[in-house]
Amino acid sequence: MTCEEFQMADLDSRLIAEEGPLQQAARQHLLECPHCAALHENWQALRTDLHALGAETREVEAPSRVELRLRQEFRTKHKTLKRRRVALVSAWALAGAAVVLCAITWFNWRLQQGQIANMQQTRGGQSTVTAANSTGGAQHVNPAGPELGEVLMAFNDSGEFTLLPGTMPGSLDDATVVHVQMQRGALGALGLTVNEEHAADWIQLDLLVGADGQPQAVRLPASSN
Amino acid sequence: MKAGRQPGEMQIDSSERDDVLLRRSANGDEEAFTLLYRRHQAPIYRFALRMTGNTWAAEEIVQDVFMTLVREPKKYDAERGALGAFLYGVARNRIMKHQERLPREVPLLNPEDDGFAGYPQAVDSATPAHWAELRERRDHVRAAVLELPADFREAVALCLLEEMSYEEAAESLQCPVGTIRSRLHRGRALLLAKLEMLRDTPKRANGTR
Numbered sequence: 001m002t003c004e005e006f007q008m009a010d011l012d013s014r015l016i017a018e019e020g021p022l023q024q025a026a027r028q029h030l031l032e033c034p035h036c037a038a039l040h041e042n043w044q045a046l047r048t049d050l051h052a053l054g055a056e057t058r059e060v061e062a063p064s065r066v067e068l069r070l071r072q073e074f075r076t077k078h079k080t081l082k083r084r085r086v087a088l089v090s091a092w093a094l095a096g097a098a099v100v101l102c103a104i105t106w107f108n109w110r111l112q113q114g115q116i117a118n119m120q121q122t123r124g125g126q127s128t129v130t131a132a133n134s135t136g137g138a139q140h141v142n143p144a145g146p147e148l149g150e151v152l153m154a155f156n157d158s159g160e161f162t163l164l165p166g167t168m169p170g171s172l173d174d175a176t177v178v179h180v181q182m183q184r185g186a187l188g189a190l191g192l193t194v195n196e197e198h199a200a201d202w203i204q205l206d207l208l209v210g211a212d213g214q215p216q217a218v219r220l221p222a223s224s225n
Numbered sequence: 226m227k228a229g230r231q232p233g234e235m236q237i238d239s240s241e242r243d244d245v246l247l248r249r250s251a252n253g254d255e256e257a258f259t260l261l262y263r264r265h266q267a268p269i270y271r272f273a274l275r276m277t278g279n280t281w282a283a284e285e286i287v288q289d290v291f292m293t294l295v296r297e298p299k300k301y302d303a304e305r306g307a308l309g310a311f312l313y314g315v316a317r318n319r320i321m322k323h324q325e326r327l328p329r330e331v332p333l334l335n336p337e338d339d340g341f342a343g344y345p346q347a348v349d350s351a352t353p354a355h356w357a358e359l360r361e362r363r364d365h366v367r368a369a370v371l372e373l374p375a376d377f378r379e380a381v382a383l384c385l386l387e388e389m390s391y392e393e394a395a396e397s398l399q400c401p402v403g404t405i406r407s408r409l410h411r412g413r414a415l416l417l418a419k420l421e422m423l424r425d426t427p428k429r430a431n432g433t434r
Contacts, residue, residue, distance in 0.1 A: 008410055042417050047385070049366045054386035056363075062270040062287045067262060069288060071255060074295050078253040 001025040006036050161217035165191040174211040243308035251298035269316050275382040276320045278371040286319045313397040369419040377412030
């Protein structure tokens with residue numbers, strides 16, 4: 001065994017005490033080399049001192065205030081995290097609610113727009129004057145009357161009386177149907193829109209004349225088309 | 226029949242694995258964290274104390290190490306090794322930083338002034354003179370250990386003072402066993418040289434008188 005090998009092996013405390021080929025070689029080297037013997041002796045003394053030094057602090061622990069401080073820090077950190085999590089969840093919930101509210105509002109608005117469009121279409125159809133059919137009777141009058149902004153057309157084949165502009169629907173109870181022949185252009189004087197190309201044409205129509213002698217509604221029989 | 230638990234007593238099975246406890250701790254389980262702390266604080270504190278020689282510094286280092294577990298529990302990866310080794314690693318970094326901050330702060334022979342006040346002293350039944358001699362020798366040894374380069378001091382602290390096996394020390398310092406042996410060998414040589422020098426100094430001083 002060389003000195004270097006001995007010194008490496010000497011680190012182990014069981015080198016001399018135990019039996020084995022390595023230990024035997026080490027003991028032999030110890031007898032033969034005074035330098036290594038001195039080193040071994042010093043090392044054993046130092047080892048004893050180190051052992052005693054280690055024993056002094058073997059049961060030492062961190063003071064309890066460290067644990068208290070750490071636990072306090074732990075609580076603070078996790079309380080903050082919890083608060084942050086709650087705030088985050090609340091924020092997301094609010095955002096979600098706002099989105100749902102917007103969606104519902106938008107859906108309702110769309111629905112309302114559709115209904116308005118349908119209503120306008122329906123009313124547009126109802127307000128058109130038709131004068132082709134006289135079988136419906138003199139009192140068959142569109143009760144809604146002409147709406148503001150609607151156009152009364154002289155050619156209408158719904159077969160119903162259409163109120164002239166400015167006539168109240170309720171004042172037709174005592175009205176009389178008068179069958180007249182007139183130029184189409186004269187319908188303009190009653191507030192109806194007339195196609196200028198056919199203004200000179202003679203047409204037959206039914207006028208609903210009120211008790212005061214004023215025409216209230218008009219119906220164009222089919223033949224006049 | 227088992228007696229009821231005392232207030233403050235841990236409700237968690239003490240054999241629960243470190244990584245499980247750490248996961249629970251990361252989810253806000255204070256008991257799990259406390260158990261982890263109590264399981265690992267003592268060796269880390271001793272290691273820090275032996276490396277710095279200062280109880281205040283050791284206390285601060287332990288606090289820093291476990292604060293890392295509180296703040297960044299995901300830093301520890303169970304697949305890379307035991308939690309103990311991870312904590313030793315963090316402690317080593319903190320010790321290095323501490324020593325960089327205070328390069329000259331090596332408490333030597335004035336225990337009352339430099340943080341050694343809390344360092345336990347062995348009680349000896351021999352005469353006061355013998356006790357004083359013993360204490361002086363241990364102070365020399367302690368000072369010599371503290372003056373070792375950090376790598377050698379780590380090996381000495383773990384293998385000779387904490388009496389870990391080479392394998393355990395290698396795992397804690399995350400290096401091969403051969404490195405531990407070699408550091409210990411060189412550390413011993415430095416210690417012997419240093420102590421020989423310390424022993425010679427008073428002789429020379431006496432001789433001059």
